[in-house]
Amino acid sequence: MAASGRALGAPGGGAVLDALAWALGRERTTALAGRLGAASVAVLVPLAARTPQDAVVERVLTAAEQRLEGAWRVLAGVSDPESGMIGAAARLDEAGMIAEAAVSLLARDGCAEGGPSQDGTVADRAARQDAARSGSVRSGSARRRCFRAQDVRLRGLLAMLRGDERAQMFARAELGSVLDVERHEDRELLTQFLACGGNKSLLAQRIHLSRPALYGRLARLECRLGVSLDDPESRTSLHVALLIAEVEGC
Numbered sequence: 116m117a118a119s120g121r122a123l124g125a126p127g128g129g130a131v132l133d134a135l136a137w138a139l140g141r142e143r144t145t146a147l148a149g150r151l152g153a154a155s156v157a158v159l160v161p162l163a164a165r166t167p168q169d170a171v172v173e174r175v176l177t178a179a180e181q182r183l184e185g186a187w188r189v190l191a192g193v194s195d196p197e198s199g200m201i202g203a204a205a206r207l208d209e210a211g212m213i214a215e216a217a218v219s220l221l222a223r224d225g226c227a228e229g230g231p232s233q234d235g236t237v238a239d240r241a242a243r244q245d246a247a248r249s250g251s252v253r254s255g256s257a258r259r260r261c262f263r264a265q266d267v268r269l270r271g272l273l274a275m276l277r278g279d280e281r282a283q284m285f286a287r288a289e290l291g292s293v294l295d296v297e298r299h300e301d302r303e304l305l306t307q308f309l310a311c312g313g314n315k316s317l318l319a320q321r322i323h324l325s326r327p328a329l330y331g332r333l334a335r336l337e338c339r340l341g342v343s344l345d346d347p348e349s350r351t352s353l354h355v356a357l358l359i360a361e362v363e364g365c
Contacts, residue, residue, distance in 0.1 A: 131179070131189060132156045138178035142171060155214070157207045158191075159200070168196060169261050176260040190217055190260045192267075209264070209275075216267035216274035219362060269355070273362045282359050289356035292339060294365055301336055302357075308333065308344065309354045 132150060135158060139146050147159040160175075162168060172191055179189050192213025194206035264271050276282045287294065293301045304322075311318045319329045333344060342349040359365075 130183065131187075134179040134182040134189070135175065137182050138175045141178050142175055144171075151211060155211070157211065159203050159207070162196065169193070172261045180260075188260075190214060190221070190262065192217060192262050194263075212274045212277075213262055213264055213267055213271055215277075216270040216362075217262040219270055219274065220267060270358060270362065273355075273358050276359075277362055283363060286356040286359040286363070286365065289352055290340070290360065293336075294360060298339075301339065304332060304336060305340075305353060306357060309350060309357070313344065313347075313350055 129150065132148060135146075135148060135156060139158075139160070144160060144162075146161070149157055151157050160171070162171060172193055176189050176191055180187070183189070192210040192215070194210040194213070197203040197206060259266075267274070273282070290302075292298055293305060307322060308315075308318055311321065315326070315329060315333070318324075319326050322329070324332075337344050340353070342353070344350065344353075
């Protein structure tokens, strides 16, 4: 099994690696592990036949968080099991990209109005419900630690395309000046509009703005983007472009 661990808010990969080694010891198993970055590690864990993979990973990550005294959250992207060492090692990149996409998902939900609660769950119920309806995050993910490709879905694909100039060019072409720092309000408005599925009435309620004022802002945003926000294909393209920008840290 290949897993790439990512700690949210961790001081460094060394602390995460130490905590994982301790947790794997509790499971009475050994593993090959190494640091990938400041707060990321890669782990190859041998499992016996018919061993429930996700259950083992969840136990290890839970124990690692306990070892870190609950100060940081640890999660993993998990690839499908492989029978050989070479095949498992080849899947580490896939697992790492899944972990990165999961971090992006949780960071997005944590930035919702109200922010995360002290135990790490997302406080804004409306944001969770919107995410569940859109299919971008599965139920209960606010405290999940183990993620697969089917859990991160589109974000997982875009995480795999990180750094691809063609994806970056698409995002710039779609969003234009909305990516500029001084256009933060436009970007936030577009993000909220798409999160509401293009429902202007719902958006007006959510951002506490009168409909005439909202319609005026959306009309100006349409002019800036050069597309109709009433067009479903345009909304899809803009949504993908925003996700690319988020994954790229733009």
